[in-house]
Amino acid sequence: MNASQPIVGRGARQLFSSAKLGSAATAAHRKRHSALVRVTHWITTLAFLALLVSGGEIILSHPRFYWGETGNVNMRPWLNLHLPSSRDTVPTGYGYVLPDENGWSRYLHFQAAWLAVGTGLFYVLFGFFAGHFRRNLFPTASDLSLKKLAGSLVRHLRFERPVAEEAWSYNTLQRLTYLVVIFVLFPLMIWTGLAMSFGFTSEFPLAVRLLGGQQTARSLHFLVTILLVLFLLIHVLMVFLAGFRNRMRAMISGNVTSGNATSEKVTTGGDPTDGLPMD
Amino acid sequence: MNNTSRRKFITTGLAVAASASGIAVATKIAQHRGLIPPDGGGFYGPGEMLTYAAQRLLTGHSMAREFSRAEISENPFANEVDPLSDEFKRLQAASFVDWRVTVDGMAARPASFSLAELRSFPSSTHTTMIGCEEGWTYIAEWTGVPLSSILDRVGALPQVRYVVYRSIQSDWWESIDMADALHPQTLLALRMNGNELPVPFGGPVRMRVPRQLGYKNVKYVNRLTLTDDVKPFGKGKGGSSADGGYAWYAGI
Numbered sequence: 106m107n108a109s110q111p112i113v114g115r116g117a118r119q120l121f122s123s124a125k126l127g128s129a130a131t132a133a134h135r136k137r138h139s140a141l142v143r144v145t146h147w148i149t150t151l152a153f154l155a156l157l158v159s160g161g162e163i164i165l166s167h168p169r170f171y172w173g174e175t176g177n178v179n180m181r182p183w184l185n186l187h188l189p190s191s192r193d194t195v196p197t198g199y200g201y202v203l204p205d206e207n208g209w210s211r212y213l214h215f216q217a218a219w220l221a222v223g224t225g226l227f228y229v230l231f232g233f234f235a236g237h238f239r240r241n242l243f244p245t246a247s248d249l250s251l252k253k254l255a256g257s258l259v260r261h262l263r264f265e266r267p268v269a270e271e272a273w274s275y276n277t278l279q280r281l282t283y284l285v286v287i288f289v290l291f292p293l294m295i296w297t298g299l300a301m302s303f304g305f306t307s308e309f310p311l312a313v314r315l316l317g318g319q320q321t322a323r324s325l326h327f328l329v330t331i332l333l334v335l336f337l338l339i340h341v342l343m344v345f346l347a348g349f350r351n352r353m354r355a356m357i358s359g360n361v362t363s364g365n366a367t368s369e370k371v372t373t374g375g376d377p378t379d380g381l382p383m384d
Numbered sequence: 385m386n387n388t389s390r391r392k393f394i395t396t397g398l399a400v401a402a403s404a405s406g407i408a409v410a411t412k413i414a415q416h417r418g419l420i421p422p423d424g425g426g427f428y429g430p431g432e433m434l435t436y437a438a439q440r441l442l443t444g445h446s447m448a449r450e451f452s453r454a455e456i457s458e459n460p461f462a463n464e465v466d467p468l469s470d471e472f473k474r475l476q477a478a479s480f481v482d483w484r485v486t487v488d489g490m491a492a493r494p495a496s497f498s499l500a501e502l503r504s505f506p507s508s509t510h511t512t513m514i515g516c517e518e519g520w521t522y523i524a525e526w527t528g529v530p531l532s533s534i535l536d537r538v539g540a541l542p543q544v545r546y547v548v549y550r551s552i553q554s555d556w557w558e559s560i561d562m563a564d565a566l567h568p569q570t571l572l573a574l575r576m577n578g579n580e581l582p583v584p585f586g587g588p589v590r591m592r593v594p595r596q597l598g599y600k601n602v603k604y605v606n607r608l609t610l611t612d613d614v615k616p617f618g619k620g621k622g623g624s625s626a627d628g629g630y631a632w633y634a635g636i
Contacts, residue, residue, distance in 0.1 A: 166518040174451070174513065177520035179459035192518060194464055207517060208629030209428075215636060216431025303515060304439040304635025307446040307595050319513060319521050 136359030137273065142237065143356055145228040148220065153333070155217035160330060162210040165203055166191045170327060174318035183324070218298065225291060232287075241275060242284055248277040264346060273361075286336055290329055297326040418545065418561070422614045422622035423632045436633045440563060443635070448569050448594035451511045456577060457522035462584035465553070465603060472552050472604060480588045485534075485572065489548070489610035492539030499588055502574060505529040505537075510569050512594040514601060517634065524585075525578065526592050528571035535565065540610050548609040548617055549591050551602050558600050558623035559614050559632075560593055569594050572605065597634035599625045 138146070168190055169182035176182065178195060191203040232238040247253070257278045275283070299305045300313040300322035316322045344352040355361050414420050419437035423429070468476075475483050486496040508530045515521040531547065547565040550557040564570055573592040574581055581587035586603030593600045600623075614622040626632040 163519070167516075167520050169520075174455065175457050175521045175523055177457075177459070177461035177522055179461050194461075208625075208631075211517060212428035212431065212629075212631060215435055215631075216428050219431050219434050301515075302439075302636040303448060303513075303595050303597065304443050304446075307448045308443045310449050313449070319515065323519055 137355040137361045138359055139235075139237070140359065141228070141231050141235070143359060145224050145231075146356055148224045149228075152217045152221035152224065153337070155213055156221065157330070157334070159210040159214040159217065162206050163214065164327070165189070166205070166207050167195060168197070169195070170324045171320040172317070172324060173320055176320040176323075218295075221291075222295060225287075229287070242280050242287075244277045244280045248280075253277060266347065282336070286333070290333055290336070293329045294326065294333070297322045297329065301326065421631075421633045422559075422620070423626050432631055432633065435631075435636055439633070439635045440561075443595065444563060445567075446595075448510075448512050451513065451523050453511065453525070455523050456511060456525055460522040460524055460585070461520060462582070463516065463598070465584075466556075468583075469553055475552075476583065483588050483606065485589060485606055485608065487534060487538045487608045487610070489608075490541040490544045490612065491610050492541065493537070495538050497534075499574070502529050502572060502589070505533050507574075508568070508571060510571070510592075510594065512569065512592075514592075514594070514598050516598040517630070524576050526571060526573045527575035527578075528573035528589075528592065530568060531570045531572060531591075532566045532568070534572065534608065535610070538610075543612045544610045545612045546610075546614050546622065548611055548614065548622075549602055549605050550607040550609075551604045552606045553604055555624050556602060556604075557618070558591070558602050558625065559611075559617070560596070560600065564593055564595060567593075567595065595635055599630065600634050 164186070165188060168186035168188040169176070169178070170184040170186075171180060171182050188197070189199040189201065189203050190197045191205050191207070193202045232242070254277060257276055261278060296312065297316065299309075300316050301319060306313045306319075313319055313322055316325060351361060411420075414433065414437055419433070419440055421432055421436040424433045424436070480499055483499050484496045485502065486494075488494045506529075507527055509525060509527040511523065511525040513521050513523045535544075535547070544562065546559045546561055548557060548559040560570070569592075571592040573586070573590045574588065576582065576585055576587075581590060586601070586605075589605045591600070591602045591605050609617075611617075614620065618624065619627040621627050622632040623630075625634075
């Protein structure tokens with residue numbers, strides 16, 4: 106009902122109640138994002154940034170990529186990043202060697218991976234059982250018509266601000282993008298990561314055989330990282346286009362607008378830049 | 385505070401208390417079952433503990449992947465080592481006839497083996513991949529004495545939990561748990577691709593632990609110590625790599 110109620114003092118209670126927000130009619134305080142979505146979103150953000158920084162650091166010790174099972178400085182890479190390296194055994198052409206930071210980078214990488222995987226499992230279970238995917242992410246059949254998809258794509262490419270009725274839900278392109286990230290890219294990251302572990306592949310050799318080898322797994326891990334970084338950049342760009350303060354408030358406190366939204370559905374105007382859902 | 389929020393407050397409190405005691409109990413069980421690595425404390429302790437415990441529960445007797453002869457790397461990379469010590473060069477000049485691998489610690493019959501004695505053990509050959517934590521790999525055929533045969537010969541005591549192994553080079557040592565020490569693919573490697581193990585690749589004796597990364601595969605091994613605790617060694621984290629900030633368990 107009252108989305109403009111003060112934020113203070115609502116956090117802990119909301120953690121439990123907003124998971125039921127499916128039955129919007131009965132929800133006392135309708136939130137744009139349920140507490141579980143908000144909490145898992147920010148934990149995942151933290152873990153992802155830690156994985157990105159530590160992963161990038163690890164690459165510096167060997168910024169070359171190979172296909173198949175084996176690859177080393179005596180072999181030809183399919184991709185050489187031409188970065189300075191933290192090892193003097195890597196022929197980079199640079200006259201200096203960066204300090205070795207792989208110790209803490211690897212510790213941080215795996216700790217953050219556990220955090221991301223744990224949070225992800227929790228989120229996916231919640232998403233299925235509490236109806237988050239069904240309600241917020243799975244597009245309806247009519248959404249998937251070519252005409253609608255094309256229209257949505259054109260509006261995005263024109264950087265048009267979304268229409269007001271989308272304020273409480275994701276548009277179709279958004280839904281499809283999030284589904285790909287959640288059910289394709291993240292699982293691929295976990296799979297290609299585990300396929301590089303000698304302990305893991307001793308028990309599950311198919312994990313690496315199916316991919317085509319240890320070095321292929323490493324290359325794919327890197328390529329999927331690029332896709333995830335592209336997603337992150339577009340995601341953040343969209344947040345800015347749709348109204349940074351409102352999108353951030355929606356993902357932090359769950360509230361969409363500071364004063365305009367007084368009913369569960371934002372049906373009429375107010376400030377058209379408020380409550381836009383392009384995040 | 386109304387009824388609903390009081391109920392939620394109590395539920396939250398109970399959930400937090402249950403999680404905390406759950407974690408405490410899990411830690412106790414992990415400790416009891418030897419699932420806590422020597423570097424399981426500190427900020428990165430939780431991640432390390434999860435990785436080590438998860439892999440040990442999953443990979444008790446699993447075998448590292450073996451490859452065909454055709455897959456052996458034509459261009460293996462030896463990686464660089466610190467300048468070889470004078471002691472090493474002296475032994476090398478005499479074709480390593482005086483090289484000895486000493487086994488001490490918790491053994492009923494501590495012993496010292498020459499290379500000839502090591503070669504008289506039944507040997508084992510595995511074509512496996514070695515991978516550096518930096519990301520590069522190669523495949524080679526390694527031949528040597530299974531570490532388990534050495535432990536049998538010296539009569540390792542039942543309370544042994546780790547094998548500490550040291551290089552003749554200063555400050556180069558690692559340790560492994562019994563799951564890897566008794567593993568059939570863990571070798572004191574003496575040969576590579578059918579030839580004497582070349583010095584750049586760790587000859588005359590290299591520890592080969594194919595379920596872990598390259599840095600656990602110490603070169604120029606001349607001493608094994610059987611122990612129930614790695615704390616007295618170095619800075620207490622179970623290896624020169626771990627003392628230098630790397631993870632003790634390198635199965636990932």
